[in-house]
Amino acid sequence: MRLPVKADLMPWFARAFSSPYRHALQRSMHKARAKLRGESDLVRVFVNPRDPFGLPLLQALVQLQKHFEVRIRLHTVWQLDEEMFPEPALWASWAQQDATLIAKLYNLTPPDRPTPLSEAELKAATTQLLQAEQANDGLNTAVRLLTDLWSSDSQSKLGPEPTDLDNQTLLDNEKMLRRLGHYQGSMIWHLGEWFWGVDRLDHLERSLTDQGLNRDASRAITYTRTWADLTNTSTRLPDGHPAAETPLDVFFSIRSPYSYLGLERAILLAKAWNIPLQLRPVLPMVMRGQSVPDAKKWYIFHDTKREADKLGIPYGFVADPLGPGVERCYALFEYARSLGREIEYMLSYARAVNAEGIRSETDAGLKIIVERAGLEWQKAETLLDNQSWREWAEVNRKAMYDCGLWGVPSFRYGTVSCWGQDRLWIIEEAIKKRVETSSTQGVYNPTNNAKVTEGQRGN
Template identity: 30%
Template sequence: MAQSEQQVFKDQGGAATMDPGFILRWATSKVMQQMASPKRMEKHRAKAEKLRCKLGLPHTLEYFHQVDDGYSHLAAQLLKPLLARYDIKLVCHLVAGPVGDNVAEPDLLLKLAQYDAGLVAPEYQLDFPQQQSLPSPELVSLATSILAAQEQTALLGCIVEVGQALWSGDHSALKDLAAAYGTVSEAVAGKKVQLGSEHQKKLKHYSGAMFYYGGEWYWGVDRLYHLEQRLAELGIDHQPDLPLLMPRPPIEVGEIKDNGSLTLEVYPSLRSPYTAMAFDRAVQLAKDTGVNLVVKPVMPMVMRGVPATREKGLYIFFDTAREARAAGVPFGNAYDPIGEPVRRTYSLYPWACEQGKGTQLISAFLKAAFTERVNTNNDKGMRYVVEQAGLSWQQAQQKMGDPGWQSLLEANRQTMYGMGLWGVPSFRLLDKDGKQVLALWGQDRLWLFAREINRLLSKG
């Protein structure tokens, strides 16, 4: 670290001491920039392909299936199509899914996965049974024992059928499948899941519904287009003239414009990479469709005491950059705003809203922190953010640090949790009566909100 980049303060003895908060921001910023680099990604891909050729190995795609995860059931439906379309060897593993610091709300995650999978399945021309409750532990155990009993070829032959019976809550159908395909004991099944999870951990990931190819991870059906594009570039697409199996859904705006009868709520965080790449697009979606926009910021998860592992952080930085490039959104020239920059900006938010500039303040901060590498931990950086939002720096200095914003953000967090959501960015669509129509987490669901808005407006 160059001395010019250092930030110091005087301790009680008068000696110069490195600001620990600065060290964290500097280190995280460097990591974000590295993970966001397209040159780095291209270099790693070329290295992986060179090694594969040197060893004479096939193009091997590994898939990690979590039996009780709705997203995994969607992903499983693409296994055979992927094998038919691309010259690959497919290896499937059973895994337990995220645990410990890799998952903030495990119970909520399973429910959200079921709800979300049911919504996106028809949009992707896939199937997901509509059930109100999660599969019982007994059914999950039986489904796992069936899948654990299968070798690779047989597993591909029954994984979708077993998942369909499981998510339909059809105990009778699962028993018939158990009789047809065979089962293993709970202990043997558990060992197989353990081995799959340990293998995934060695490859530095933690989640179900994940595809792994050549050192890179792809989450479920939503990231398959990245994988397909990579495989096509390698020249192993048997049908290069056809559209991708799972193309990236566009955010489409219909011809009918709303008069503000619908409301789109956006729950952003000032330290979220995914929020940084999605916030302006959500604002633009509301503007283009004419729906009323309501912004409800929340504290970053890590500043709420929610831990995260290094593996999770690295994947998020890389995945956000990859998604941003695909969407044509600038991202990655970052200076981590964790801590005081976030608190100072949120203390200005109520005042900015009074000036009609609350949305602009959040947008300006996210741009500065994640695309312009502005150090928001000093007055120079904060002034830049404030003035980019169209606000007075002189007035902002008088308002900065005002209390009251904490209760506002906590109320927003509780509302978000009340919807069964906890991560950012989250979105909620309300109808003209204020009734919830759709509530989901993730920048990769804006296209679904756009489609739902179009459907509602077309109904009149």
């Protein structure tokens, strides 16, 4: 009898770690500790002045504090771990643009400063943030500081650089950040859970509500617009409509759990609007020589489970396809596409390795994935040694970088691109604008389901 090896057991370990029972037990332990320390209502917020997501996050927390009986404690941090940010230049550009979009979505002040922050400005802001940590009105003070630092008409004044005591406080804050299990700013920690930026405030709101800390029991969760509104107002476009002829490109990795959620949601979006979906697989970051440290892996795993539960998508019974699983997946992609079944194939694969514990590096596991996608295993088996996929995977990677993006899942519709499964609302807004433009310019006549050329418009 063959003893189970590590690869056999890993999906079961993942399932146990992501189980609701384990989460409930862990939550109960943190609640008990917090109660003993008098910290049940304490929310820790880690802010890095170099991170533009901090400005909308702190503004949102000012609003939430009006609705929840919580104490918010600031912790200023400074380091940006290069292991966690493999493309720092691209990250800096993307982060400001993305933080501006999320701020405008919730009517917050965006970090739309047009010029780069100087080191002198950042150090001065850090000193002032450290002082705000000790103030009674520290949260509002920090909002004013970051608003001034990141605004388009910045009036930030230089001040003294951090003292030795300030530097020690920064070091202590960063040690606390790592000890509690994270690695970046714009993060909230409460009762053992991490919440990133404005995007994960809905989870924090639910947690605080569950503990009875809300001032108004009838108040609905506020920060849901990045996901709850998707396809709610969509109108299925008829074939031939200009907006329906532009494909939605999906750059994704079969290993990425966020890509799995993004693929599920992109399929729904494309079907709702009747637009073509074009899958653009790329190699996982690790297989591209980029580092994904353990702290980042664990946060992504737990955050994906939380997001999947919210969206009603199964996740947690994970059989990591890294290496042979990824290669075998991509080796069969062209075969699936030749039959027009690439979406069914990738969806079958993604569900298998993220939610069903199916080991795709084995023939038995891969056969299940292939056959339920409507493909023939006998044919697929002959293609597993095909290496031509490496060429198009690299083409896809370069196309993703051309969008100013480096991570998956990323999406592109026409000239609009975004990163993250929780950014598909940006794509939907682009579709709506394309529809409005087509109607305004008279390029489409819905009465006869035909495009109208420039010469046919008349006056």
